Amino acid sequence: MKSICVYCGSSPGASPAYAEAARKLAQEMVKNNIALVYGGGNVGLMGIIASEVMKLGGEATGVIPKALLDKELGHDGLTRLHIVKDMHERKAMMAELSDGFVAMPGGMGTLEELFEVLTWAQLGFHYKPISLYNVDGFYNNLIAFVDHLVSQRFVSSDQSGLMMHEADPVKLIERFQTFKPTYKTKWADREAVANLVP
Numbered sequence: 001m002k003s004i005c006v007y008c009g010s011s012p013g014a015s016p017a018y019a020e021a022a023r024k025l026a027q028e029m030v031k032n033n034i035a036l037v038y039g040g041g042n043v044g045l046m047g048i049i050a051s052e053v054m055k056l057g058g059e060a061t062g063v064i065p066k067a068l069l070d071k072e073l074g075h076d077g078l079t080r081l082h083i084v085k086d087m088h089e090r091k092a093m094m095a096e097l098s099d100g101f102v103a104m105p106g107g108m109g110t111l112e113e114l115f116e117v118l119t120w121a122q123l124g125f126h127y128k129p130i131s132l133y134n135v136d137g138f139y140n141n142l143i144a145f146v147d148h149l150v151s152q153r154f155v156s157s158d159q160s161g162l163m164m165h166e167a168d169p170v171k172l173i174e175r176f177q178t179f180k181p182t183y184k185t186k187w188a189d190r191e192a193v194a195n196l197v198p
Helices: 016-031 044-055 087-096 108-122 140-151 169-177 190-195
Strands: 003-007 035-038 060-065 080-084 101-103 130-133 163-166
Touching: 003 108, 016 035, 016 044, 016 169, 035 044, 044 060, 060 087, 080 087, 087 108, 101 108, 108 130, 130 169, 140 163, 163 169
Parallel strands: 003 035, 003 101, 035 060, 060 080, 101 130, 130 163
Antiparallel strands: none
16 A cells, blocks of 8 residues: 545535544555545645645645646645646546545545546456545445445445445554455346346
8 A cells, every 4th residue: 555545625624623634644644654646736625635744754646637726726845746638637647646545525526536436446447445534424424325325226235345434544544454355246236137138
């Protein structure tokens, strides 16, 4: 585990707990010699985690589309900042540079990035760990909804297990370092699928 991609908000959010959690995750990453890969901004939780990593002597790589460089105020104090042409290139590069993925509290963009890497894992395009950083129960409703998807046979229980969740950054990093993929099949219900065939 050399690098982790962290998806998080370009806003600090409503609770001071989110910023504090970003700093704690940064501290655990630097302590374990794990580099940060993230969206390259210098605002919100993005800026907080990146600045903390750099302050502690860690390594942070940002990837930001040229169109967002001004809006998200590209961080000029990183180890490196890649400026790319669009969001597709941004997400692909972030995934390529990372050994795992963490979703901190965030908005639509954070959720979109999270579900893209979950889908890639579901399809077997990568076998890297993915976890919610469930600060103060921020993702409780999402976890419950994924359980609902399982109960309705749109997602299998092993697929739902692709989305780990931890509130403690120490435990999160430990799970990433000991992660072994066990996922075997995309289909939630082979019998139900078979019954659709005439």
